[in-house]
Amino acid sequence: MTERSACGLTVEDLTVRYGETTALHGIGFVVEPGALVSILGPSGCGKSTLLRAIAGLEPVTSGHVAVGGRDVAPLRPAQRGVAFVFQSYALYPHMTCRANLAAPLVMTELSALGRVPLAWRLSSTARRTRHSIAARVERTAAMLEIEPFLDRRPGALSGGQRQRVALGRALIREPDLFLLDEPLANLDAALRQTTRAELRALQRRLGATTLFVTHDQAEAMAISDRVIVMFDGRIAQVGTPDDLYRTPATLQVARFLSQPHLNEIPADVLRDAIGIATAGRPIAVGGVPLRGATGIVAVRPEHAEIREAARPGLPGLPVTVTEAEHGGADSHLYLRDAGGRRLAVRLPSERLPDWPAGRAGVFGFRLDAARVFGDAGGPSRAMAS
């Protein structure tokens, strides 16, 4: 384990092209040994392709991938020291779970003779290897608490159980790098929550360098040391969950991370509505003076609120309630401003009855929590804070 903890992943200028279409445009990043890094992005952004390219399952057009400092380009997938957990789990359907767990060891550690049924008994080396494989299967099964169904086939298991077996098949090889492709996507909501916590705990305990692909921003934020946000085959931002939340690099990133809605108000509309000063002090939005700001002011629903009327020192946009979305403790209230823009605020659910559809109010927000993005959607010059 100590030796393995020195293994990280380096990806340099990785490009994958299929004929005319380019799936990945010069992707580069580093995963520190023992870190869990998520790749977050919408479907079709190339995140799965990236994972498959690292594993050697996808031909790479140009660029380098190094696992633990070793260039893996000339190596076949099985030789790269990576383990892959697929969204569909990809267990061998006609084998028992025990055989599924043993498969990677049987194929890499046993000689051709040792794999022949019955004949392996003739070789003492094969007998010894088989013994150690059986012991490792037991150990891995115990760690994941899957012993009770080791002798069943995957078809007879629930989704959560299959997911554990798939994880076991990855763990048993003691790889340098774990690649997880939306491993939680096929689980129901409650199980997804507990499994992701367990996954994180396991990853910490083993110190396993892990690259985790997901389209679920909450999942990525919850378990990652760092998150790589991808759009259209390019990296949009790399940072800790906190970095991404506080300082999204582009409007696109901010939108993707602010579920279910991001309030986007053009700076000039805001200026027309609330002026450039209040109570004699100039208004600054996210540290940028509103007077000279251009582009889009982005505000998360949790930093916004709806009030009955504008008050001095608390400027706001006049809005009308359109609908409410109950979300348990907190709910989202959707609004429309004079320009037809859709806005949302988060508020405690017990306040929902005060705001029936059609009621007029004023949309206000924490000026320091808002962010200003330039017209192109990229960071505005004023963002250097």
Place this chain on the structure above:
Amino acid sequence: MAFILVAAATLAPFVVMIATSLAGPAQIYEGGILPSPDLNAAVDNYRAALTEVPLLRYMANGAFVCAVILVLQVTIAAPAGYALAKLPFRGRPLMLAGVVLALMIPMQVPAIPLFLGVASLGLLNTYTSLIAPFVISAFALFLFRQFFLSYPDEVLDAARLDGFGELSIVWRLMVPAAWPAVAAFATISVINHWNDLYWPLVVITDTDMMTPPLGLVAFRATAESSGDVGALMAGGVIVTAPLVVAFLFLQRSLMRGLSASARA
């Protein structure tokens, strides 16, 4: 009801065959629908069938030829079907079209060139001549390809990461998963080649190399001249019996296999 009619029509010749094999010449030429059985005549018939021609030798030949054909067919068709189903390579659509084309060509079409080839290689009256033309089965190839197509690609990726080579994938993953197809093909292949008369008739003249149907034909030549229809029918029963018995034993697992494939 329709079932019963079809079953009766199918079974009738067999019933006549068995009844005739159990009767002496006197009863057979009496002219009834079914001749009445006679123990002594029955024993004579079966003894004649087994002694006048080397019937057991024919059956051993048939069993050997069928087994080798089947093993080679699967050995060749499984990896080829896998390649056609799962490995992208240049010319694959063309090859698939070739396989489908081959499916449509009856054995009789290439028979003469094949015979000339076998003859010029000096292989007439050998096991090789009985086996070689059948080891590449377009039907097996196509059937396996269709079965392999539905195998999930992610499992193949997982296998490659786990260290399976392409041939290990074929024999350790694809073929076990396609077991119903393999069993169904084995049944069809064995029945076809056990019952085949045409090709053995073309390449075999030596009594020692004859397969059961050809042996029966040879037997008929003698039996008809001597009028021993009972012995001929006894020979027919003996030759048919192995397939019937095998089917009775296998039918449950075969049906289970086929219905499992329908469920999957």
